[in-house]
Amino acid sequence: MNIGPQFLGVDFGTSNSTVGVADRAGARLVGLESGQSTLPSAIFFPFDDARPRFGRAAIEAYVGGENGRLMRALKSILGTSLIHEKTRIGVHSVSFADVLRAFFHFLRRRAEDDLGRGIDQAVLGRPVRFVDDDDAADAAAENALAAIARASGFREVAFQFEPIAAALDYEQRISHEEVVLVVDIGGGTSDFSIVRVSPERTAKKDRKDDVLANAGVHVGGTDFDRLLSLAQVMPHFGYRSWTSDRKREIPTRHFHDLATWPFINRLYAAEVMSELKQIRFEAERRDLIDRLIRLVEDRSGHSLALAVEHAKIELTSSASTSIDMTPFGESARIAVGRADFDATIGRAVRRIVGAVRELLIAARLKPDSIGHIFITGGSSSVPLLRSSLTSLFPAAEVVTGDLFGSVGVGLALDSARKFG
Numbered sequence: 066m067n068i069g070p071q072f073l074g075v076d077f078g079t080s081n082s083t084v085g086v087a088d089r090a091g092a093r094l095v096g097l098e099s100g101q102s103t104l105p106s107a108i109f110f111p112f113d114d115a116r117p118r119f120g121r122a123a124i125e126a127y128v129g130g131e132n133g134r135l136m137r138a139l140k141s142i143l144g145t146s147l148i149h150e151k152t153r154i155g156v157h158s159v160s161f162a163d164v165l166r167a168f169f170h171f172l173r174r175r176a177e178d179d180l181g182r183g184i185d186q187a188v189l190g191r192p193v194r195f196v197d198d199d200d201a202a203d204a205a206a207e208n209a210l211a212a213i214a215r216a217s218g219f220r221e222v223a224f225q226f227e228p229i230a231a232a233l234d235y236e237q238r239i240s241h242e243e244v245v246l247v248v249d250i251g252g253g254t255s256d257f258s259i260v261r262v263s264p265e266r267t268a269k270k271d272r273k274d275d276v277l278a279n280a281g282v283h284v285g286g287t288d289f290d291r292l293l294s295l296a297q298v299m300p301h302f303g304y305r306s307w308t309s310d311r312k313r314e315i316p317t318r319h320f321h322d323l324a325t326w327p328f329i330n331r332l333y334a335a336e337v338m339s340e341l342k343q344i345r346f347e348a349e350r351r352d353l354i355d356r357l358i359r360l361v362e363d364r365s366g367h368s369l370a371l372a373v374e375h376a377k378i379e380l381t382s383s384a385s386t387s388i389d390m391t392p393f394g395e396s397a398r399i400a401v402g403r404a405d406f407d408a409t410i411g412r413a414v415r416r417i418v419g420a421v422r423e424l425l426i427a428a429r430l431k432p433d434s435i436g437h438i439f440i441t442g443g444s445s446s447v448p449l450l451r452s453s454l455t456s457l458f459p460a461a462e463v464v465t466g467d468l469f470g471s472v473g474v475g476l477a478l479d480s481a482r483k484f485g
Contacts, residue, residue, distance in 0.1 A: 071180055072484055073187040074476025075172060075214070076227065079140040079252030079287055080443055081469050082106050082168075084176045085477030092234075092477045094470050095179045097172070098122070103469045104175075106252075107137045108168055112155035119171045127367060135367050138287050138326035139165055141253045144196040144206035152330065162213060169217035185220035188480040190227040190472050192254035193281025223483050226279060227251070228258035229272070230475030235439045235466060236262040237478075244277070246421075246435045246461070248454060249472065250442040253288075255417045256281040259428045259435070270482045278428035282420040286377070286444030287326060289410050294324035294373045296409040297401050298388060302360065303344075303353035315344050319357075324373075329366040337361065356394040369393055380406045381446045407449045418453050435461045441471040 074085040081103045084095040094102035098120045109123035111133040118126050127135035134154050142148050142161050151158045177184055195206035207224060214222045228247040235245060242263035249256045259277040266275060295304065304320040307313070319337065322328040331337065341361065345354040360366065372388050379386035380403055387398040425432065438454070438461050445451060445468060455463055467474070 070481075070485065071182070071184065072477060072480035073176060073184050074190070074225075074230070074473055074478070074480045075169075075187050076190045076230070076473040076476055077140055077169070077172070077210070078106055078443075078469075078472075079138050079254070079285060080106060081252070082172060083470055083473030084172055085470075085473035085475070085480075086176065086180060087477035087481040092237075092474045092481075094473050095176045097175045102473075104172070105137070106139050106168065107135060108139070108164060110134045110136070110154045110159075114155070117167060119168065124371070128371070134330065136164060136330075137367075138252065139168060141287065141327050143210055144199075144202050147327065148206075148209050162209065162216075165210075165213045166216045169214055169219075173218050185218065186222070186480070186484045187214065187219050188223045188225050188476045188483055189214060190230055190476050191224050192251070192283075193226050193228065193256040193258075193279045194254065194283060197281075197283045221484070223480075225476055225479045226256065226258065227472045228256045228279070228281075229260065229276060230473075230479060231439060231441045231466060231471045232258060232260040232262055233267075233272075233475035233478045234471040235464065235475075236264075236267055240264065242266075243436045244430075244434060245437045245439050246424075246458070248421075248438060248440045248442070248445060250285060250417075250440075250445040250447075250450065252286040252444060254281055254283055254285050255420065255442075255444075257421055257424050259424060259430065277430070278424050280420045280424040280427065282416055284413050284416050285442075286447075288413050289377055289444065289447065290326075290370065290374050291321075291324045292409050292413060293377055293401070293406060294370070295320065297399055297405065298369065298373055299324060301353065301390065301393075301395055301399065302357040303348060303350055306348065306350045306353060308347045309349045311349065315348055315354075319344075323360075323366050323369070326367075326370055329370060332361050332366055333364055359394050365393060376401055377406070377447075381448060403448070410447070410449065414447075414450050414453050417450060418457065421454060421457060432458045433460050437461055438463045439466055439471075440464070441466040441468055443468050 072087045076083045097104040104120040107123040109118045109126045151160045196202040228249045232247045247258045257280045261275040299320045322331045348354045376386050376388050385402045387400050
């Protein structure tokens with residue numbers, strides 16, 4: 066059956082990515098990996114010059130002990146100076162822009178395999194803010210992403226805010242006009258929009274007048290990972306410990322790098338080991354610094370980050386969990402309770418809630434003007450964040466979308482409007 070033109074939307078996320086397609090039959094997500102529509106935003110580069118692997122296959126290769134480099138949280142590079150720099154992968158020096166281009170090329174190729182045809186137009190999702198409080202850097206991040214998409218084979222690209230895309234997906238399931246707050250909590254950013262939606266408005270190409278306000282803050286799930294790691298795990302490697310003369314704490318930069326996905330590989334530079342040995346010489350707890358040195362020598366930083374991420378996910382549905390430290394030189398487990406986690410991320414959550422309060426002010430609305438809250442994004446399941454946001458709107462009905470798929474579907478719908 067000829068289903069006519071097909072239109073693509075690409076949701077390139079910090080933690081996970083999706084691709085949506087819209088045609089006469091409606092909109093759906095493309096199967097990107099083993100039939101699954103979500104693809105972890107990860108690349109593994111084997112050091113034997115074999116072809117890179119993507120998504121779950123990339124993570125499995127790394128965890129399985131293959132010799133190579135795992136890269137995740139790629140989106141967080143946009144808006145930083147890293148996008149213009151090169152990084153060492155085995156014996157090669159590769160630009161971060163080329164790493165992102167390889168990931169985009171994989172997404173496009175998988176979409177074309179699914180559709181059985183070439184696609185060279187797409188609407189790309191973007192956060193409301195790539196970079197907080199810096200319009201020039203924010204614009205540069207969008208331009209860099211557009212250039213990467215074109216270099217991967219997309220002839221024509223357009224952009225849509227991710228929460229607006231989620232609103233377009235939500236609009237498919239309503240029967241009357243509403244004012245809805247769309248909450249999209251991703252891996253790297255939290256984005257919000259207040260949008261007027263209705264069945265009659267779905268056919269409009271220009272929805273500018275229906276968007277009452279947008280807001281975003283550069284805080285997301287990977288920040289929760291980092292904060293959890295610094296609070297609960299890094300002290301086991303010497304973070305916030307003292308020099309032997311008790312006059313100062315040992316330097317903290319390497320611990321922050323170890324807790325932050327895009328920066329972990331910095332620890333494997335030759336000069337860092339010299340710095341760590343000097344820190345050990347000055348440290349009161351040399352046993353902890355020895356553990357840190359072994360971790361760096363074994364290049365186990367990404368495995369530790371994965372263990373922390375898993376603990377965060379466990380705490381979304383359990384009151385407590387633990388992190389097995391055996392692979393990292395300590396014969397123990399670190400117990401982490403929900404209350405500990407809540408205290409650790411409290412300040413970050415308050416930043417997100419503050420952004421929503423400012424959104425209401427920008428829209429000149431009171432909380433009771435919001436009839437529904439549409440929540441999407443993988444990090445929106447964090448209990449403290451969810452309860453803090455919904456408590457602002459006690460009269461609103463909370464609707465949970467596909468945590469990982471709503472934006473991709475909405476981008477495809479927007480693509481049909483822009484390119485159809």
